[in-house]
Amino acid sequence: MTLQAKGFVDEMRMVSMRLHTREQAREGEKKEVKGPQDRSVSKWDPTIVGYLRFLVESKLVYDALECIVDKSDFPYYAELRNTGLERSEQLGRDLEWFKSQGYGIPGPSGPGVNYAFYLQQLSAKDLPAFICHFYNFYFAHTAGGRMIGKTVAEKLLNKKDLECYKWDGELKQILQNLRDKINKVTLGWTREEKNHCLEETERSFKYSGDILRFILSPASTGAHT
Numbered sequence: 001m002t003l004q005a006k007g008f009v010d011e012m013r014m015v016s017m018r019l020h021t022r023e024q025a026r027e028g029e030k031k032e033v034k035g036p037q038d039r040s041v042s043k044w045d046p047t048i049v050g051y052l053r054f055l056v057e058s059k060l061v062y063d064a065l066e067c068i069v070d071k072s073d074f075p076y077y078a079e080l081r082n083t084g085l086e087r088s089e090q091l092g093r094d095l096e097w098f099k100s101q102g103y104g105i106p107g108p109s110g111p112g113v114n115y116a117f118y119l120q121q122l123s124a125k126d127l128p129a130f131i132c133h134f135y136n137f138y139f140a141h142t143a144g145g146r147m148i149g150k151t152v153a154e155k156l157l158n159k160k161d162l163e164c165y166k167w168d169g170e171l172k173q174i175l176q177n178l179r180d181k182i183n184k185v186t187l188g189w190t191r192e193e194k195n196h197c198l199e200e201t202e203r204s205f206k207y208s209g210d211i212l213r214f215i216l217s218p219a220s221t222g223a224h225t
């Protein structure tokens with residue numbers, strides 16, 4: 001069976017998996033281990049302040065993605081509404097919980113704002129590239145994102161189950177429904193449009209990486225490059 005016969009999402013996934021290190025995921029192929037975030041999550045040494053920054057920046061990206069598909073007149077985007085993977089509300093509740101525990105919630109400090117702005121621009125002019133980010137951001141959260149959440153909860157939060165790691169219904173089915181929708185939306189794309197979408201994957205990793213790094217950056221600076 002060819003890749004195309006299986007649906008375009010399989011191609012998207014293959015390209016994404018190539019950008020993981022072996023330590024991050026069994027299927028990972030990226031050789032270069034640049035920073036601690038490229039190492040196995042079990043070896044991470046996260047901080048609460050860094051994690052809070054990560055949650056704040058991530059929420060900005062979800063706000064943007066969810067606002068784009070909700071507001072847009074394009075029928076393509078309407079397909080991406082109410083997937084069950086939305087995280088904006090859940091992250092809002094988690095941040096409220098941290099506040100109730102006495103933590104100060106940091107203000108946005110760059111990467112989330114930049115990424116949200118980039119997505120807004122992309123959504124108006126480049127559907128294939130936008131879909132690449134949409135797919136990667138939501139799926140990353142359900143895979144590596146959940147591993148990260150579990151590690152942080154065990155190491156720092158007395159195993160507290162945050163809302164952003166809970167979904168209504170069976171996650172496996174919710175993910176499959178989105179795969180089906182993306183396969184449907186991309187069905188009529190030319191090879192050129194598909195390649196353009198796949199080429200955007202690296203940028204999606206770069207933007208997400210800038211946010212992920214907060215978890216491991218020194219608490220006092222929230223430094224990232």
Ligand code: HEM
Nearest residue numbers: 013016024025037041136137139140143144204205208209
């Ligand atoms: C520390 C960082 C990361 C870790 C530890 C990690 C780990 C993983 C693992 C273990 C899987 C395999 C899940 C499975 O099929 O069983 C996976 C899948 C995936 N990851 Fe990551 N990942 C990380 C970062 C990212 C980033 C930055 C992106 C893109 C923005 C990304 C996008 C994806 C996608 C699209 C899949 C496929 C999910 C699916 O088919 O259900 N990951 N990741």
